[in-house]
Amino acid sequence: MLRQIKRTDVKTPEVEVANQREAEIQPPDGGWGWVVCFACFLTNCTVPGTTSINGIILIELLDLFNDSLSKTTIVCSIIAGTAMFGGPLVSIALKFKTSHRQIMMVGGIIAAASAVASSFAPNVETLIFTYGILVGFSLAVSYFTANVILGQYFLKKRALALGIATSGNGCGSFMLNYLSTKFISFYGMRGTFLILGGLFLNMTVYGALCRPLNPVIKKSPNISQNERTSADEIEGAANLGFEAEEENKETRNEKCDDSNRRISEDIEPLPKVLRVRKSITSERVPNEIYNRKCNYCKATIFKNKYFYLLLATYTTHAVGDSFYIYLPVYAVSIGLSREEAALIMSIYGIIGIVSLLLIGILVDIIHIPTSYLLTAALSSMSISALLITFCQSFETLTLCAVTTSIGHHFGLSLRIVLVSAILGREDMTTAYSMLSVLLGVLYIIYPTMKGFVYEATQQFSMVFYFDAAVVFLGVVLSCGIIYAQKTGKFVE
Structure with missing residues (x-):
């Protein structure tokens, strides 16, 4: 019979794997986690709320600098696009042994300093760098980090915590669209940049509340006796001939x-x-x-033709994300006041929250196929973009904004569901990252393209005709996804 003589400093990979299974960091699922949830709620109010006021800011920047629409739109479009690049930037920063808390606080400081510098910008080119690039990327890393660290604090109640935090998107859109109009009327655009700088500086406080979890290690009771x-x-076979005790x-x-x-x-x-x-x-x-x-x-994701079809479909869906940039400008051009334009955008944000709740009911309770819902969402966006050119009153314009918001937010919610269904959970993370980066680039390109369309035609109606045509192409492409789901190519 072999005598097993143990030595604690010699371990095989299997022993390390077994020890890692036994060592688990338990999320608190409450306690200080609710403070973190509140901080993430405020972060979600700040970042998406700031991007939602791009249309209001665009009107003021056109008056302030008297520059071309296509160039001025770049200031607003970069912020919308960089929001999708937060993940890769945070991953790079974490390799330098920084914590999520530090990243979030530094992001808030840089965003605040950049917004203050934007108040002194002499031209649009400077504002593209200070407000578009610096503020955009800083908000992106803070926004992404806040939602990641919230997931670390909750396990059983994660869905509830994330639901509370993400509800800040609509709250921020509703409040900031109204408040930004008041700020601009009292302090002007340059003074509003200073106020936004103070708002961004608060994210350092939100980050300070998101303290890292202490590595409390517990033995897992789920490991069987055989394991x-x-x-x-x-371990005994690996440690033959050694003593654990210290000897000469x-x-x-x-x-x-x-x-x-x-x-x-x-x-x-x-x-x-x-x-x-x-x-x-x-x-x-x-x-x-x-x-x-x-x-x-x-790279199985590159061999799946239906994933390419999904990418093409969301390439057309991305054109609707710049809808809120041009809607306030169009509202003012048809004779509505800036306060009315801001109110329309506030309603647009609130309807977005309702849409996120509604899509969950339609998919999880009523069990409507996601491919059908995607086609319906794109159809709603295309028809609304076409009809908006006939709207000449606050009521009709608000109605088109509501239907567009429902379709747009339906499409946003279905992204990760469709990626997971088509490719499976194994490739979901990689594929969704690719889709997010693609959308981030398109969020920058599309608003600039529509600026050129306006300058070439001098009609805002042509901008919305462009939206309607591109999204209608997405409706056609989404029929291929319906076919794939009906024929069993993928299952939800």
Whole structure:
């Protein structure tokens, strides 16, 4: 019978894996987590609320600098696009051993300083850098980090916490659209930039509240006795001939020689133990690592034609995200006041929150196929963009804004659901990241393109005709997704 002599400083990969299964950091699911949830709610009020007032800001910047619409729109479009780039930037920052809390606080400081610098901008080019790029990327990392750290504080109540936090999007859109109009009327656009700087500086306080979790390690009760015995056998086989106690070098060598003699006398069990160890350490673990690398290198997402179809569909859907940039400008051009234009955008934000709740009911309770809902959402956006050119009153323009908001937010909610259904959970993270980066680029390109359309025609109606045509192409493409779901190419 082999004598198992343990040594704590020699571990095989299997023992480390077993120990990692036993070591778990338990989210508190409450307590200070609700303070973090409140901080994330305020962050969600600030960041999406700031991007929602781009249409109001665009009107003032056109008056302030008297520059072309296409160039001035870049200031607003960059902020909308960079919101999708927060994930890669945070991943890079975390490699330098920074915490989510530090990233969020630094993002708030840079955003505040950049907004203050924007109040002194002499031209649109300077504002593109200070407000568009610096403020945009700073808000993006803070916004992404806040939602990530909230997920670390909750496990069983994560859906509730995220629901409370993300409801800040609509609240921020509703309040800031109204307040920004008042700020501009009292302090002008440059004074409003200073106020926004103070608002962004508050995110350092929100970040300070999001303190990292302490690594409280607990033993997992879910590991079976067989798994523990297997791990002990592997550890014992790996540690033959060593003592865990501290001894001098000469005594330790003598014990090693004695152990080797005992092994040579009882040679039969040894090859069996070594074969177990070899089969696990030299074959199974490297093969698992190799297989994971091979699966990654296969890039199955690039071989799925329906994923390309989904990317093409959301390429057309992205044109609707710049709708709120041009809607206030169009409202003012048909004779509405700036306060009425701001109120329309506030209603647009509130309807977005209602839409997020409604889509959950339609998918999870009524069980309407997601492909049908995507086609309906795109159809609503296309028809609304077409009809908006006939709107000449506050009531009719608000009605078109409501239907557009429903369709747009339906499409946003269905993105991750459709990606997961088409590609599966294994490739969902990579595929969704690719989709987010693509949308971020399009959020910058589309508003500028529509600015050129207006300058070429001098009619805002042509801008909305452009929206209607592009989104209608998405309706046609989404029919292919319906076909794929009906024929069983993917299942929700």
